[in-house]
Amino acid sequence: xxxxxxxxxxxxxxxxxxxxxxxxxxxxxxxxxxxxxxxxxxxxxxxxxxxxxxxxxxxxxxxxxxxxxxxxxxxxxxxxxxxxxxxxxxxxxxxxxxxxxxxxxxxxxxxxxxxxxxxxxxxxxxxxxxxxxxxxxxxxxxxxxxxxxxxxxxxxxxxxxxxxxxxxxxxxxxxxxxxxxxxxxxxxxxxxxxxxxxxxxxxxxxxxxxxxxxxxxxxxxxxxxxxxxxxxxxxxxxxxxxxxxxxxxxxxxxxxxxxxxxxxxxxxxxxxxxxxxxxxxxxxxxxxxxxxxxxxxxxxxxxxxxxxxxxxxxxxxx
Ligand SMILES: [Zn+2]
Numbered sequence: 221x222x223x224x225x226x227x228x229x230x231x232x233x234x235x236x237x238x239x240x241x242x243x244x245x246x247x248x249x250x251x252x253x254x255x256x257x258x259x260x261x262x263x264x265x266x267x268x269x270x271x272x273x274x275x276x277x278x279x280x281x282x283x284x285x286x287x288x289x290x291x292x293x294x295x296x297x298x299x300x301x302x303x304x305x306x307x308x309x310x311x312x313x314x315x316x317x318x319x320x321x322x323x324x325x326x327x328x329x330x331x332x333x334x335x336x337x338x339x340x341x342x343x344x345x346x347x348x349x350x351x352x353x354x355x356x357x358x359x360x361x362x363x364x365x366x367x368x369x370x371x372x373x374x375x376x377x378x379x380x381x382x383x384x385x386x387x388x389x390x391x392x393x394x395x396x397x398x399x400x401x402x403x404x405x406x407x408x409x410x411x412x413x414x415x416x417x418x419x420x421x422x423x424x425x426x427x428x429x430x431x432x433x434x435x436x437x438x439x440x441x442x443x444x445x446x447x448x449x450x451x452x453x454x455x456x457x458x459x460x461x462x463x464x465x466x467x468x469x470x471x472x473x474x475x476x477x478x479x480x481x482x483x484x485x486x487x488x489x490x491x492x493x494x495x496x497x498x499x500x501x502x503x504x505x506x507x508x509x510x511x512x513x514x515x516x517x518x519x520x521x522x523x524x525x526x527x528x529x530x531x532x533x534x535x536x537x538x
Contacts, residue, residue, distance in 0.1 A: 276463020
């Protein structure tokens with residue numbers, strides 16, 4: 221450690237000062253169909269999504285093999301059923317498969333019962349198609365509900381990677397009154413290719429398709445900063461987005477740059493989660509707040525307080 225490098229924010233295995241994971245969400249058609257089932261009638265839009273499993277995944281697997289990097293692929297159950305050989309090729313190449321919903325369902329506001337059904341159907345599909353029992357979960361759209369962690373723990377999951385509140389992995393209690401915990405490996409929208417490249421008329425995107433050089437620079441800056449502070453860098457790519465030729469080429473250059481950072485542990489989220497579960501003693505809880513009644517702050521009129529709302533308070537149960 222040099223004078224410029226403070227102690228890492230997290231205790232990594234011997235010989236490492238930070239961690240980096242390349243993750244791929246193999247959404248294919250599922251995210252479009254969950255958003256609007258009528259999209260199934262749009263042949264060109266469906267072909268844009270199928271580019272991922274048909275063309276991009278084999279290309280990305282070749283890059284990962286060349287670079288000798290193991291990655292984590294989050295696969296919706298529907299994608300596994302539509303492209304069984306593709307999913308099995310990921311497994312055969314030694315990569316990790318994680319759970320990513322069944323049809324990449326919209327999670328916001330859904331009931332515990334509905335979410336449990338989606339989880340179970342996704343688990344069944346991954347097991348039937350590829351013999352996989354995933355230990356990791358990534359919520360579709362990174363949209364966790366307060367009841368999600370307990371559902372994951374009930375099903376034996378080790379970790380989640382959908383929350384956005386950390387620079388390093390941590391353990392957290394699945395509910396305020398629960399003795400069970402999960403590992404969280406946080407993500408960040410700045411490290412997601414959707415924001416850089418995703419565009420399809422009438423479906424998604426800002427209309428700005430960034431240069432792969434710009435995306436690579438943005439992501440490498442974050443990797444270098446995480447390397448400096450000893451955190452965990454998690455890149456989220458979607459094959460149908462980042463498997464296009466110049467983007468895949470830039471991704472391979474990025475992999476080379478990240479691997480070259482001294483002491484960077486480039487590995488799967490499962491490896492990061494197992495290390496965290498084995499070595500991290502502290503277990504966090506997530507505060508859930510009740511929205512204060514209006515008005516939120518004391519009202520001053522002519523210098524006197526004439527009214528006030530309730531103070532923020534934590535809810536007792538999730
Ligand atoms: Zn997704």
